[in-house]
Amino acid sequence: MTSRRRTGPGGALVLIIDDVRPLAEQYAYDLKRLGGFRTRVASGGAEGLEILTREVVDCVILDLEMPGLDGFDVLRAVQHREIDVPVIVYTGTGSFDRCVEAVRLGAFSFIDKAEPMERVVHEVRLALRQTDLRQRLDELEERLAPDSPLIGESEPMQAVRAAIARLADIPSPVLVLGESGTGKELVARELHRLSGRRDEAFVAVNCGGMAEGLVDSDLFGHDRGAFTGALKARRGAFERATSGTLFLDEIGELPASVQARLLRVLEGGEIIRLGGEDTITIGARIVAATHRDLDAEADRGAFRHDLLYRLNVHVIRVPPLRARPDDIPLLAAHFARTLPARLGRAARPQADAALARLRARAWGGDNVRERRNTR
Secondary structure: OEOOOOOOOOOOEEEEEOOOHHHHHHHHHHHHHHHOOEEEEEOOHHHHHHHHHHOOOOEEEEEOOOOOOOHHHHHHHHHHOOEOOOEEEEEOOOOHHHHHHHHHOOOOEEEEOOOOHHHHHHHHHHHHHHHHHHHHHHHHHHHHHHHOOOOOOOHHHHHHHHHHHHHOOOOOOEEEEOOOOOOHHHHHHHHHHOOOOOOOOEEEEEOOOOOHHHHHHHHHOEOOOOOOOOOOOEOOHHHHHOOOEEEEEOHHHOOHHHHHHHHHHHHHOEEEOEOOOOEEEOOOEEEEEEOOOHHHHHHOOOOOHHHHHHHOOEEEEOOOHHHOHHHHHHHHHHHHHHHHHHHOOOOOOOOHHHHHHHHHOOOOOOHHHHHHOOO
């Protein structure tokens, strides 16, 4: 659909389409008085469509019962002409079934003509807010597409991209779930790249790749003399991330003592270095990832329920390669193009027979990483 954007805050243009001109003009007056909207009135479906075709309208209030082109005709025309505008239908009492049919045809919502104007203003604001949100998501997805390292056009990967776009600017933690090698860190980096933190640091920590005694120091830092060998103070990952993104990979491997400290950070937004006394305010957004079933881990006592509750608010599930076989040719082409260049070799085309074998392969734990190393 053609993108249509408001001219500015409070300047939204609402078009009222109704063959009863006095009623439409009263609606226009009240919408301007109570909501601060600009308004136009059309005395029928044909006039309303003409205005929608030549002008940018931010919201439509549409009567269903009109002679000539009725409200249903207008809704069908809006869809056919791909006019991107939310439509609120209004009608008299006893027309619930017709209103439901209008929603099936693309109407944003429906109201009764007897509703108080405050309710109408509220519905218009909801419609405008949803339009703004959708346009924001569209912009993020456009930014995501050309430079994204996430390869694939399958429905599961489109769902991942949509989730990234939706969550990019939300400051609360995000939990990325998926088997080993599915690209969980790529998802975390995309969340960072598309967020308002993109110019800040992205710090990645593999919670499963550190000795237990070093996890505290690596995450929270330490002061001089905190332990034997601590000859000088050291900033931990939380401090290094500053106001950027801290990616905690394989968070399911964290020892219980570190889980407790991480919970306090999520609750209070502060840390204390090992051996230190001063609290340090933390501004980094946390993205955590794991291949484990954290619900099962929590049930058996290996992962804290309260920490899982804090992390489990926004979840992105990265599909394994076997769940998106249609992406295999794209991945094969990507790796065939990029890996030889890194090795100083000429790229070779992928034969159809080779692609067929790749599609038929039972992809296991390492997924995309495994595909990259398959010859």
